[in-house]
Amino acid sequence: MINKISIENYKAIRSLEISDLKRFNLIVGRNNSGKTSILEALFQSINPGNAALLGKINRFRNLNLLSPNTWKNFFYKLNTKLEVSIETELEIINEKRIIKITPIMKQNQLLIEKENKNGIINGDSSAGLNKSIDGLNLDFKIFRNNHEDKFHSKIISNKDLPTNLELGTYIQPFIYENDESYECPTNGKFxxxxxxxxxxxxxxxxxxxxxxxxxxxxxxxxxxxxxxxxxxxxxxxxxxxxxxxxxxxxxxxxxxxxxxxxxxxxxxxxxxxxxxxxxxxxxxxxxxxxxxxxxxxxxxxxxxxxxxxxxxxxxxxxxxxxxxxxxxxxxxxxxxxxxxxxxxxxxxxxxxxxxxxxxxxxxxxxxxxxx
Amino acid sequence: MKLSDKIIIEQENLIIVEGMDDENFISVLLNYLDIENVEIVNIEGNNFRDYVPEIGKITGFDKVKILIIISDADNNANTAFNRIKRSIEQIEDYDLIPPNNRNTFNTERPMVGIYIITKGDSEEGMLEDLCLETIKHNNVMECVDSFSDCISNLGIELRNPAKSKCQTFLSAMPESVPHIGIAAQRGFWELNSEALDELKLFLSNLKS
CATH class of the missing domain: 3.40.50.300 (P-loop containing nucleotide triphosphate hydrolases)
Known part of the structure; x- marks a missing residue:
């Protein structure tokens, strides 16, 4: 049972903490108060190692999964420089989970970044707003019994899409790699x-x-x-x-x-x-x-x-x-x-x-x- | 139009009062003072001790910049003030700091003010006393006072002399109104009376 969640830089939410969750919880608020985003963050926390959930969350929102911007919407104000953080505390299994979501830069973008550091190109270093990203890194830490374990999963857009699509063909818009050393003790559904x-x-x-x-x-x-x-x-x-x-x-x-x-x-x-x-x-x-x-x-x-x-x-x-x-x-x-x-x-x-x-x-x- | 048919706070200025009479009276006074954009919530049927600690839970409370609580002194102005002060300290979800003295504001943000209604300079009183103070020079009051004195002389103790005097006064008005708040709306209390100066000065903090 999750009894506390803290969210930072996730979608429209700069910061939010909800504590003292119980068995039955109702979240209310006006439109655009971030209710659905909170459920999404909780959903990722239920199985922190499953990077495919990030793709699933985009699917819930009916986003164009093939759009290059599909991953950016996870970041506050689409600013990929602001690391997404989701912290949850779970009762009974006595666990704390910290998820960090960061962008996987496009290969050519990485090159520019590197050149930037060397001072060769004076690009816009302000926000990372105009940069495309290929996917998302999902780094997470599990704290249990005074012990900390670190894991890493990731999800990236599928670049090998067939060029001539026949009507009705299903295409996998993303590929994910989950950290196999992590066994998740919790389950749930959105x-x-x-x-x-x-x-x-x-x-x-x-x-x-x-x-x-x-x-x-x-x-x-x-x-x-x-x-x-x-x-x-x-x-x-x-x-x-x-x-x-x-x-x-x-x-x-x-x-x-x-x-x-x-x-x-x-x-x-x-x-x-x-x-x-x-x-x-x-x-x-x-x-x-x-x-x-x-x-x-x-x-x-x-x-x-x-x-x-x-x-x-x-x-x-x-x-x-x-x-x-x-x-x-x-x-x-x-x-x-x-x-x-x-x-x-x-x-x-x-x-x-x-x-x-x-x-x-x-x-x-x-x-x-x-x- | 209100966003909801329920009690919701849509203004940055919030005044909490004890009942419908207070709500109507204060609302008329605010209008007289040209003060707009104030939400008045009356806790009718509840007491401040139970109600105030939870007001942060009303939708829209987060936008409040000035909170005022107005209460009758009843038998003891200090007791009334301290009771409200404690209830403000207990407001959940927000750290609000009450003022140290009655009829004043704190110096923090959001601003919080507590006003205790008394009968003139005494330590006791209620809204009815204040209403009566505004019309003490009105000729009708001579008759009202004689009526009270006459009843007293019969050995009958009026249950609530201030309420009784208000009702007697209002019975002489051109329109029959049962409540002192509605009487305020009809203009039966004299809003330019100096008896209201302290309250007006206090409320003028709402003028931005």
């Missing part, structure tokens, strides 16, 4: 509104094989009482609503489909961390309570930490109300929830305002805007 339903059948098949589908059906029945079974037919997921035929689950409402997907992700990321961008997206407020209750419930069972973002006041309200209602003598969810509002301060130094359950209770009661 869910965003675009990829949420990707490979639904494939993901569900693992749940079927591990005989865990009842865990999901039982919870979906709270939204759709007619649901008696969920079947996998080929790569498609069908729901049994006691009609003459099964219906494809994708034809059911957004609410049930999203919850279905979240529950699969929770089970599949046992002991891990689930990052969900815009969790409320597509959910009617009447479904929110059922979604939160199911998430709370299953995430405890599978020991999963949830860190989600939202724009919605209803979503924050439901998050608090459900934690209050779901708590009982065996589990006190109130201790395990946090809301953080991200504020953009002067010079892009960001600040996280923390709400405990008690802060939230009063803020909602007093009708305070907290987003």
């Amino acid at each position: 869910v965003d509104p675009i990829n949420i339903f990707d490979a639904l059948g494939d993901r569900f098949s693992k749940i079927v094989i591990q005989k865990q589908k009842d865990e999901i059906i039982r919870r979906l029945q709270k939204i759709e009482p007619e649901l008696s079974n969920i079947e996998l037919v080929g790569s498609l997921v069908y729901a049994d609503l006691n009609y003459e035929e099964l219906v494809e689950i994708k034809t059911m409402g957004d609410g049930i489909l999203k919850l279905f997907s979240f529950l699969i992700d929770i089970i599949r990321n046992k002991n891990g961390i689930l990052l969900i961008d815009e969790i409320e997206n597509g959910l009617h407020f009447s479904t929110l309570n059922l979604v939160w209750k199911s998430i709370f419930n299953l995430a405890y069972k599978y020991n999963v930490q949830i860190i989600a973002t939202t724009h919605s006041y209803e979503c924050v309200k439901s998050f608090y109300n459900c934690c209050d209602e779901t708590s009982d003598s065996t589990v006190n969810i109130q201790q395990d929830i946090r809301v953080f509002r991200i504020e953009r301060k002067e010079e892009d130094n960001f600040k996280a305002i923390k709400y405990t359950a008690s802060n939230l209770e009063k803020a909602l009661e007093r009708d305070w805007e907290i987003r």
Whole structure:
């Protein structure tokens, strides 16, 4: 479980620290307050050695992966001279991770840099703004039991792209080299509104094989009482609503489909961390309570930490109300929830305002805007 | 238009008051003083001790450059001042430094000021006392005072003499208004009264 993250020079964030993360965390804030960037930085921290995640993050943002500028967007104000730093502290495994991201200069760029140092060419040394880069170095340190280990991975653009592309050909836009001496003890997933339903059948098949589908059906029945079974037919997921035929689950409402997907992700990321961008997206407020209750419930069972973002006041309200209602003598969810509002301060130094359950209770009661 | 239908801070100047009457009264006074761009939050139904330590959590608090808290002295101005001072020191997420004396500001940034409403130079009082001070030369007040004296002579102790006098005074106004804040909006209190000089001087810090 990640309980602290400090970010420097990552995308629009000059600096930000969020501490005291708990099992269930909601990140709120205005547009451009860096919420998605925070999830991305967390995503990289879950598996610091996997340089391919940097490519994946670009893909989430729908960036042109073949553009020479694709790697620059990781740097604050696109300034590749400002090293990106992401520090996280993890509870239970008692680990501190420090990730540094630096540019891999283009070969000819390196030459100019070298000449610069010798004073031959007086180029613009100010920001490195106009320089293209080939990829990213991912250097990271792991501190555990008073011991420090250093690792290095990298990702670069694929230069051997075929010249005559046929329609539909898949091309790998980048190549990565991960440090094989590092074994990552944490796992997790980044869910965003675009990829949420990707490979639904494939993901569900693992749940079927591990005989865990009842865990999901039982919870979906709270939204759709007619649901008696969920079947996998080929790569498609069908729901049994006691009609003459099964219906494809994708034809059911957004609410049930999203919850279905979240529950699969929770089970599949046992002991891990689930990052969900815009969790409320597509959910009617009447479904929110059922979604939160199911998430709370299953995430405890599978020991999963949830860190989600939202724009919605209803979503924050439901998050608090459900934690209050779901708590009982065996589990006190109130201790395990946090809301953080991200504020953009002067010079892009960001600040996280923390709400405990008690802060939230009063803020909602007093009708305070907290987003 | 406000960015939200919830309580949100959109101005750099924030005044926190105890209730709706205070909110209306201060808002009218600010208008009289030509002071704009002030957000007033009233903590109605809460007390400063619980409310103030958490105000940093309201969206928009980060932009506040001047924070003012206005409270009644009630029975003891110093007690009221110290209670608010402590609550400011307890504000989470921000390091705000309260002033050392009442009716003054600190010398730090953001500026923080505490104003305690008293009855004239006494150590006790409430907004109603201040309102009454503004109209003490008004002819109607002779009747209001005789009414109070008459009730007293019957051996009946008025539960809240200041409130009672305000209501009696307001009953003589051309329009019936139940609240002293609304009375301020109607112009029934005399804003040019010297009784308001100290408060006006204090609020003039909001003039940029």
